[in-house]
Amino acid sequence: MTATPLQADAGRPIRPPRSRLLPLGLVVSAAITWWAASDDFGVGFSLGEIIDNLTRGHRVLREVLSPNWAFFPQTVDPLLETFKMAIIASVIGCGVALPLSFLASKVTTPNSVTYLVDRGVLNVIRALPDLLYALVLVTAIGIGPLAGIIALILFNLAVTAKLLSETIDGVDTGPSEAAWAGGASRTQMIRSSVFPQILPNYIAYVLYVFELNVRASAVIGLVGAGGIGFVLQVQMGFFAYENVAVIVAELFVAVFLIELVSIRLRRRLV
Amino acid sequence: MIEFDKASVTYPGGVQALVDLDLIIEAGQLVVIVGLSGAGKSTLIRAINGLVPLSGGTVRVDGRDVGRASGRELRAIRSRVGMIFQTFNLVKRTSVLNNVLMGRLHATPTWRSMIGWYRRRDIELAMQALERVGIVEKAYVRAANLSGGQQQRVGIARALAQDPKIILADEPVASLDPPTSHVVMRDLQRINHELGMTTVVNLHFLDLAKVYGERIIGMRGGRLVYDGTAHDANEQVFRDIYGRSLTADDVLDSPAA
Numbered sequence: 001m002t003a004t005p006l007q008a009d010a011g012r013p014i015r016p017p018r019s020r021l022l023p024l025g026l027v028v029s030a031a032i033t034w035w036a037a038s039d040d041f042g043v044g045f046s047l048g049e050i051i052d053n054l055t056r057g058h059r060v061l062r063e064v065l066s067p068n069w070a071f072f073p074q075t076v077d078p079l080l081e082t083f084k085m086a087i088i089a090s091v092i093g094c095g096v097a098l099p100l101s102f103l104a105s106k107v108t109t110p111n112s113v114t115y116l117v118d119r120g121v122l123n124v125i126r127a128l129p130d131l132l133y134a135l136v137l138v139t140a141i142g143i144g145p146l147a148g149i150i151a152l153i154l155f156n157l158a159v160t161a162k163l164l165s166e167t168i169d170g171v172d173t174g175p176s177e178a179a180w181a182g183g184a185s186r187t188q189m190i191r192s193s194v195f196p197q198i199l200p201n202y203i204a205y206v207l208y209v210f211e212l213n214v215r216a217s218a219v220i221g222l223v224g225a226g227g228i229g230f231v232l233q234v235q236m237g238f239f240a241y242e243n244v245a246v247i248v249a250e251l252f253v254a255v256f257l258i259e260l261v262s263i264r265l266r267r268r269l270v
Numbered sequence: 271m272i273e274f275d276k277a278s279v280t281y282p283g284g285v286q287a288l289v290d291l292d293l294i295i296e297a298g299q300l301v302v303i304v305g306l307s308g309a310g311k312s313t314l315i316r317a318i319n320g321l322v323p324l325s326g327g328t329v330r331v332d333g334r335d336v337g338r339a340s341g342r343e344l345r346a347i348r349s350r351v352g353m354i355f356q357t358f359n360l361v362k363r364t365s366v367l368n369n370v371l372m373g374r375l376h377a378t379p380t381w382r383s384m385i386g387w388y389r390r391r392d393i394e395l396a397m398q399a400l401e402r403v404g405i406v407e408k409a410y411v412r413a414a415n416l417s418g419g420q421q422q423r424v425g426i427a428r429a430l431a432q433d434p435k436i437i438l439a440d441e442p443v444a445s446l447d448p449p450t451s452h453v454v455m456r457d458l459q460r461i462n463h464e465l466g467m468t469t470v471v472n473l474h475f476l477d478l479a480k481v482y483g484e485r486i487i488g489m490r491g492g493r494l495v496y497d498g499t500a501h502d503a504n505e506q507v508f509r510d511i512y513g514r515s516l517t518a519d520d521v522l523d524s525p526a527a
Contacts, residue, residue, distance in 0.1 A: 172362075174355065174357055174358075174359035174360075175359050175360060175361045175372075177321065177355070177359055178353065178355065178359040178360075178372060178425075178428065179372055179375065180321060180348070181319055181321060181348060181351070181352075181353035181438075182348065182349070182352070182353070182372055182373050182375055182376060182428070182429075182432055183345040183346065183347075183348035183349035183375065183376030183432070184345070184372070184375040184376065184383075185345065185375075185380060187380050187383075187384070188375045188378070188380060188383045189375075191383055191384055191386075192361070192368075192371075192372050192375060192383065193361055193372070196361050196363050196364045196368075197361065197363060199363075200363075
C-alpha cells in the first residue's frame with residue numbers, strides 16, 4: 001500500500017500538544033520519596049539494616065514457628081469476646097452510618113447545611129485512629145470490652161459512611177427523578193429509588209467492616225479494650241512468643257473464614 | 271387544564287430554554303410537542319410538574335400555581351401528573367411491581383414505604399396498571415431482565431398507578447426501535463382515549479407526531495412557533511419549526527421501508 005500523505009492529511013486535525021503534567025508528577029513523587037527515605041532529611045530507610053538485624057530476631061522467629069497449641073483453650077473465650085464485640089460494633093456502627101451517608105451525599109441530602117455539618121462530623125470522627133479512641137475510652141470508662149466496642153463503633157461509622165456516601169454519589173438519578181415526579185417525599189424517594197441501588201454495596205461494606213473489626217481487636221486489645229488483643233498483650237509482655245503464635249494463627253484463620261463467607265454472600269446479592 | 275402564562279426558564283449559564291411562553295392545554299387533549307433537541311421541549315414538560323422551576327411567569331395545573339406550591343402542595347400537584355421518561359428511569363435491580371408501586375408513594379405513609387409494606391389497595395392499583403399495558407405476568411420479574419419496550423411499558427404503568435389526571439411523556443420512544451415505538455405510542459393514545467387523561471408528549475419524529483398528535487405544538491429556541499392540528503401541519507410548517515429542510519432522519523419509518 002502506498003501512502004498518499006497530501007490527501008490523507010486534508011481535514012485531519014493537528015495533534016494537540018501533550019500535557020507535561022504526568023512526567024512532572026512522576027519526577028516530583030520520586031523526589032518526595034527520596035527526601036522521605038534519605039539519611040540526611042528523612043528517616044534513613046535502608047533495606048541493608050533489615051538484613052543486618054535479621055539474625056537478632058531469630059529467637060522470636062523460632063518460637064513463633066513452634067506454636068504452643070496447649071495454650072489454645074485459654075484463647076477460646078477471648079476470641080469469642082472479640083467476635084461478639086465485632087458483631088455489636090458492626091451492627092450499630094453501620095446502622096447509624098446508613099442515614100448519615102444519605103445526608104453526606106449531594107444526591108440525597110436535603111440542603112447544603114445538612115450536607116456540610118454531616119460531612120464535617122464524619123471527617124472529625126474519621127480523623128482519629130481507632131487505637132486512639134480505645135486509649136481514651138479505656139481511660140474514661142475503664143478496661144474491658146465496652147471501651148473497645150465504642151471505639152469500634154466510631155471507626156465503623158466513619159469508614160462505612162465514607163464508602164457509602166461515595167457510592168450514593170454514583171447512583172443512577174433517573175429513578176429518583178421518577179419518584180419526585182410521582183409526588184414522593186425525600187425519604188420515600190431515597191427508600192424507593194436510591195436504597196435498592198446501593199444495597200449490595202452496603203452489605204459488602206458491612207461484611208468488610210466486620211472483618212476489619214476482628215483484625216482491629218488485636219490492636220485495640222493492646223490498650224486494654226477487651227477481646228483477644230488483651231490476651232495478646234499479656235503474652236507479649238511475658239515474651240511468650242509460642243503462645244503469641246497461637247493467637248496470630250487464630251486471627252489468620254478467622255479473617256480468612258470471614259472473607260470466604262462474605263465472598264459467597266456478595267455473589268448471591270449482586 | 272394546564273396554563274402557561276408568560277412562562278420563562280433561564281438555566282444557570284444563561285441558556286434560555288423557555289421564553290415568555292403562553293399556552294393552554296385543555297383537559298383530555300393529546301398534545302404532541304415537536305422541535306429539535308435544545309428547543310425547550312423537555313423544559314416545557316418539566317415545568318408542568320415543577321421538576322424545573324420557572325424563572326419568570328406562571329404555570330397552573332388545574333388552577334393551582336406550580337411555582338408557588340409549598341413542598342406538600344407541590345407533591346399533591348405531582349401526584350395528579352404522571353410522567354414517562356426517555357430512559358425509562360426504572361430501578362433495574364428491583365421487581366417490576368416495586369417499580370410500579372413508586373407511583374403509589376404519594377398515597378402511602380412514610381413508615382409504610384420505609385419497610386416496603388404497601389397497602390393491599392395500592393398493590394391492586396399497581397397490578398391493574400400493569401394489566402392495562404399488558405405485562406402483568408412480569409410483575410415479579412426484575413426490571414433489568416425486561417426488553418426496552420417492556421421497560422417503557424412498566425414506566426407507563428408506574429405513571430398510571432398514580433391515578434393521574436395528566437400524563438407527561440418526555441421522548442418516550444427515543445430509546446426504542448420503530449415497531450416498539452408504535453406499540454408504546456398506541457398505548458399512550460389508548461390511555462388518552464379510554465381514561466380521558468390529558469397527555470403531553472415530546473417527540474422529534476415528525477411522522478409519529480402527525481399520526482398520534484391531535485394537536486401539534488412546535489418549539490424553536492424556547493418559543494412557540496406552531497400551534498395547530500396535525501392535519502394542518504404540512505411540510506412547510508415543520509421546516510419552520512426545524513429551521514431547515516427535512517431529512518430522512520426526521521422521520522421514524524423511512525419511506526423506502
